[in-house]
Amino acid sequence: MRGALLSILILCAVTFVGAVSFADEREAGKPAYAEKKDFCIVCHEGLKGGLKRPVIEWRMSVHDGSAGRCNVCHRGDPGVNDKKLAKTKQSGFTGKPDKILIADFCGRDGCHAAAAGQFRLGPHYPSVLRNNHPNCASCHGAHNIQRSTAGIISEKTCSSCHTADFSRNTVLFIRETNRAIEDMGRDIKYIGSKHGDTLDLQNRLDTARTRFYRFVHVSPKEEMESTRKLLGVEVSSLEADVKTKVSLIGRIDLLYIVMVVFQLIFIGGISIYTLVMYSKRRKYGRD
Ligand code: HEC
Ligand code: HEC
Ligand code: HEC
Ligand code: HEC
Known part of the structure; x- marks a missing residue:
C-alpha cells in the first residue's frame, strides 16, 4: 500500500517537474539549436x-x-x-541574390515548394525575369517575414504595374476570401468541439484554401478568371453549410438549457412539495 502511494507521488513529481521545465523552455523561446x-x-x-x-x-x-x-x-x-x-x-x-533567384531560394530543400511551384507557372515569374518584380520578397519581405495574411499586401503593392481599379478589386477579393476562410476555420473547430462531424467541411475548406493560394500567387493567366469564380462559389456554399451546422448546434444547446431548467423546476417543485407535506404531518402529529 505504502509502495503504491510512494510510486504515485513520484509519478506526480516527475510529471510536474517535466511540465514546468517544458513550460520554461517554451516561455524563454529558447532556440533548439x-x-x-x-x-x-x-x-x-x-x-x-x-x-x-x-x-x-x-x-x-x-x-x-x-x-x-x-x-x-x-x-x-x-x-x-x-x-x-x-x-x-x-x-x-x-x-x-538576384531577384529571380529568390523564388528558388524560397523553394529550396522543399521549404516552400508548393508556393514556389505555383509562382513559376504564372505571369509574375516572367515579369520578375524582365524587371525583378514582383518576386516573393516584394510581397513577403526578405528577413522580416511575418505569418502570411492578406494584410501583407495593399493596393500599392500592385498599382505600380496594374490599374488602380484592378489592384483595389483584386486586393479586396483576397482580403474578403482570407477573412471568410479564417472565420470558417474557427467555426469548424467549434463544431468539432461540440462533437459534430467536420470531416467533409474540413476537406472542402482545405481545397478552397489551396485554390486561394493559387489565386494569390497568380497561376497561369488563363486560369485566373475561372479560379476566382470557382473560389467564390466554393467559399459561399461552404459558408452556408458551416453556418447551418453552427446554428443547429446553437439550437441543440438551447434545447439542452431549456431541458435543464425544466428539470431544475421539477426537482425544486418536488422538494418544496415534500417539505411542505413533511412539516404539515409533523404539525398534525403534534396536535
Ligand atoms: C567573421 C564574420 C562573418 C561571418 C562568420 C559571416 N559573415 Fe557575412 N559578411 C561579413 C562581412 C564583414 C560582410 C560585408 C562584405 C565583406 O566585407 O566581405 C558580409 C556580407 C554578407 C552578405 C552580403 C553579401 C553581398 O553580396 O551583399 C551576406 C548575405 C552574408 N554576409 C551572409 C552570411 C552568411 C549566410 C554567413 C554564414 C554562412 C556569414 N555571412 C558569415 C562578415 C561575416
Ligand atoms: C503578389 C504578392 C505575393 C507574391 C509575389 C508572393 N506571395 Fe506568397 N502570399 C501572398 C499573400 C497575400 C499571402 C497570404 C494569403 C492569405 O492567407 O491571405 C501569401 C501566402 C504565402 C504562403 C502561406 C500559404 C502557403 O502556401 O502555405 C507562403 C508559404 C508563401 N506565400 C510563399 C511565397 C513564395 C515562396 C513566393 C515566391 C515564389 C511568394 N509567396 C510570392 C502574396 C504574395
Ligand atoms: C528566408 C531567406 C533568408 C534568410 C533566412 C536570410 N536571408 Fe539574408 N537575404 C535574403 C534575401 C531574399 C535577400 C535579398 C533582399 C533584397 O534583395 O531585397 C537577402 C539579403 C541579405 C543581405 C544583403 C542586404 C543588402 O541590403 O545588401 C545580407 C547582409 C543578408 N541577407 C544577411 C543575412 C543574415 C546575416 C541572415 C541570418 C540572420 C540572413 N540574411 C537570413 C534572404 C534570406
Ligand atoms: C512589377 C509588376 C507587377 C506587380 C507589382 C504586380 N503584378 Fe500582377 N502581373 C504583372 C504582369 C506583367 C502580369 C501579366 C499580365 C498579362 O500577361 O497581361 C500580371 C498578372 C496578374 C494577374 C493575372 C492576370 C489577370 O489579368 O487576371 C493577377 C491576378 C495579378 N497580376 C495580381 C497582382 C496582385 C494582386 C498584385 C499585388 C499584390 C500584383 N499583381 C502586382 C506584373 C505585376
Missing part, C-alpha cells in the same frame, strides 16, 4: 547597418529558430568564424 556556434549570426550581430539589420529583422520573423537560419537561404558554412571561409564557392554561398 546552438546559436552561439552559428557564426553567421554571431559575426553579423556585431557588424553595423545593413549587415546587422538582417539579424535584427530575422529575430522578429517567423524564420527565427533552427528551421530558417541564414545559411538555409544564403548557404555557406555557419560553423566557421571567418567571413571568407564561411562563404566559399563550394559551400554554395549566395550573397544578395
Whole structure:
C-alpha cells in the first residue's frame, strides 16, 4: 500500500517537474539549436547597418529558430568564424541574390515548394525575369517575414504595374476570401468541439484554401478568371453549410438549457412539495 502511494507521488513529481521545465523552455523561446556556434549570426550581430539589420529583422520573423537560419537561404558554412571561409564557392554561398533567384531560394530543400511551384507557372515569374518584380520578397519581405495574411499586401503593392481599379478589386477579393476562410476555420473547430462531424467541411475548406493560394500567387493567366469564380462559389456554399451546422448546434444547446431548467423546476417543485407535506404531518402529529 505504502509502495503504491510512494510510486504515485513520484509519478506526480516527475510529471510536474517535466511540465514546468517544458513550460520554461517554451516561455524563454529558447532556440533548439546552438546559436552561439552559428557564426553567421554571431559575426553579423556585431557588424553595423545593413549587415546587422538582417539579424535584427530575422529575430522578429517567423524564420527565427533552427528551421530558417541564414545559411538555409544564403548557404555557406555557419560553423566557421571567418567571413571568407564561411562563404566559399563550394559551400554554395549566395550573397544578395538576384531577384529571380529568390523564388528558388524560397523553394529550396522543399521549404516552400508548393508556393514556389505555383509562382513559376504564372505571369509574375516572367515579369520578375524582365524587371525583378514582383518576386516573393516584394510581397513577403526578405528577413522580416511575418505569418502570411492578406494584410501583407495593399493596393500599392500592385498599382505600380496594374490599374488602380484592378489592384483595389483584386486586393479586396483576397482580403474578403482570407477573412471568410479564417472565420470558417474557427467555426469548424467549434463544431468539432461540440462533437459534430467536420470531416467533409474540413476537406472542402482545405481545397478552397489551396485554390486561394493559387489565386494569390497568380497561376497561369488563363486560369485566373475561372479560379476566382470557382473560389467564390466554393467559399459561399461552404459558408452556408458551416453556418447551418453552427446554428443547429446553437439550437441543440438551447434545447439542452431549456431541458435543464425544466428539470431544475421539477426537482425544486418536488422538494418544496415534500417539505411542505413533511412539516404539515409533523404539525398534525403534534396536535
Ligand atoms: C567573421 C564574420 C562573418 C561571418 C562568420 C559571416 N559573415 Fe557575412 N559578411 C561579413 C562581412 C564583414 C560582410 C560585408 C562584405 C565583406 O566585407 O566581405 C558580409 C556580407 C554578407 C552578405 C552580403 C553579401 C553581398 O553580396 O551583399 C551576406 C548575405 C552574408 N554576409 C551572409 C552570411 C552568411 C549566410 C554567413 C554564414 C554562412 C556569414 N555571412 C558569415 C562578415 C561575416
Ligand atoms: C528566408 C531567406 C533568408 C534568410 C533566412 C536570410 N536571408 Fe539574408 N537575404 C535574403 C534575401 C531574399 C535577400 C535579398 C533582399 C533584397 O534583395 O531585397 C537577402 C539579403 C541579405 C543581405 C544583403 C542586404 C543588402 O541590403 O545588401 C545580407 C547582409 C543578408 N541577407 C544577411 C543575412 C543574415 C546575416 C541572415 C541570418 C540572420 C540572413 N540574411 C537570413 C534572404 C534570406
Ligand atoms: C503578389 C504578392 C505575393 C507574391 C509575389 C508572393 N506571395 Fe506568397 N502570399 C501572398 C499573400 C497575400 C499571402 C497570404 C494569403 C492569405 O492567407 O491571405 C501569401 C501566402 C504565402 C504562403 C502561406 C500559404 C502557403 O502556401 O502555405 C507562403 C508559404 C508563401 N506565400 C510563399 C511565397 C513564395 C515562396 C513566393 C515566391 C515564389 C511568394 N509567396 C510570392 C502574396 C504574395
Ligand atoms: C512589377 C509588376 C507587377 C506587380 C507589382 C504586380 N503584378 Fe500582377 N502581373 C504583372 C504582369 C506583367 C502580369 C501579366 C499580365 C498579362 O500577361 O497581361 C500580371 C498578372 C496578374 C494577374 C493575372 C492576370 C489577370 O489579368 O487576371 C493577377 C491576378 C495579378 N497580376 C495580381 C497582382 C496582385 C494582386 C498584385 C499585388 C499584390 C500584383 N499583381 C502586382 C506584373 C505585376
